[in-house]
Amino acid sequence: MKIKEISRMALCLLFVLSIVFAVPATGADEMEDANRRYNELEEQLKQTQQAYRDTQRKKEGDEASLKLLQAESDNLEKQLVILTEKNDSLNGKISDTNLEIQKLSAQIQNVNRQISQNTQRKTQLEVEIDQTTDLLAQRLRANYMAGSTSWLEIFINVGSVQDYLTRTELFARLVESDRLLIESLDEQAQELSNLNQSLEKDKEEIVSAENQETAAKSLLVSQQTELKESMAQLSVKQKEIQTNWSRTLESMKSLDKNSDALKVQEARINAEMEQAEVEIARIIAERKRIEEERTRTTTTQTPSVAVTTGEGATAGTKAPTTTSTTANNSSDSKKMGYPLEQKASITSYFGPRKNPFGAGSNYHTGIDFAVGMGTPVIATGDGTVIVARVGFIGYGTYVLIDHGGGLFTLYAHGSSVLVNSGAKVVKGQRIMLSGSSGRSTGPHLHYEVRVPNSAGVSVAVDPLNGYL
Secondary structure, three states: OHHHHHHHHHHHHHHHHHHHHOOOHHHHHHHHHHHHHHHHHHHHHHHHHHHHHHHHHHHHHHHHHHHHHHHHHHHHHHHHHHHHHHHHHHHHHHHHHHHHHHHHHHHHHHHHHHHHHHHHHHHHHHHHHHHHHHHHHHHHHHHHHHOOOOHHHHHHOOOOHHHHHHHHHHHHHHHHHHHHHHHHHHHHHHHHHHHHHHHHHHHHHHHHHHHHHHHHHHHHHHHHHHHHHHHHHHHHHHHHHHHHHHHHHHHHHHHHHHHHHHHHHHHHHHHHHHHHHHHHHHHHHHHHHHHHHHHHHOOOOOOOOOOEOOOOOEOOOOOOOOOOOOOOOOOOOOOOOOOEOOOOOEEEOOEEEEOOOOOOEEEEOOEEEOOOOOOEEEOOOOEEEEEEEOOOOOOOEEEEEEOOOOOEEEEEEEEEEOOOOOOEEOOOOEEEEEEOOOOOOOOEEEEEEEEEOOOOOEEEEOOOOOOO
């Protein structure tokens, strides 16, 4: 009998211990799955953010290339203006050169005509000089043959006055003829000399004009060649810049598409991570609640132990006692306090909103308060800190408080936490300093309220719907 009582008591104790200290395997599996999922999402987010940074660097490189191309294009436009002006100037010079060539051609024609006339006159003068020289030579020979005759001899042999006058006139005519002949010869010789000088000058002028014409033509060809080369180089450069410009624009369009896709992916991962963080916190709180519930509701039993006397009668029986505690998970009112020591404006409300990180819209699970860096954040009610985490993605640095009854509040995007996980806090206690950590566009406080829905799943509700 004693052995049976001891066995029964042992079984009861084992049953009680198995209830009190058992941890549901399902809860452990949920936590493991949630942590694994969170780690996977964190790795995906890192890869996505790295890809986004790489894309942005490439885009910055393309933008820098576009700036260089723009500067090069501007410089090319300036060169084009200069070349256009040069072209106009060259066209003007070409016109002037053509006019000069026409003038030189006309001058050459005139000089050639003058040379032809002078050549003819020279030939004529040479004939006349030869004739005059022959005549003068004949006179000189005649005088020589006649010997020396004086004026006295001429007048002594005169028979009459009339004969004297005739001889005097003839002699004067002869002398005048010789004189004129000599003068004519001098004039012809001088004219021939002048013609020779003129011809030499004309020849020099024609050579100079021909040289000028040749130089003008050479300059014209050089200017035309230079202009064609400059315009050809400009055309090639324009095509090159246009090709590079189009290629860079296409690259930037592709990078913009990649950036938009990566932003969408980042937003999705962040949303999933936020949900995973909440799920982990819910599992932790749920496990804590179950354990506390079991502790409070488990009936502590002391089995009856029969103490027998020598007569075999029972001397006394210790009656079983039962201790039961009911959890106080509900508050008199759902209204909470304000999460800041001073009022602040709300910059983003609960519910659908324009996506602050890109195109489209998203669902905001809390409200955002406009505060500066390092502003104290306070607990809106008494409770237990479930999570006090310093982070750089998703919620960033945040605090999650369990107020009991399935009510949680979350304070996100802080710069530092002032409490630890597991700490008991009271309403109005400082728990965090505001910041811009995680997925944030600037310093602010993201405040969130979560309660269980009809299915017992923790969901975000509008804090302004009676909670503030």
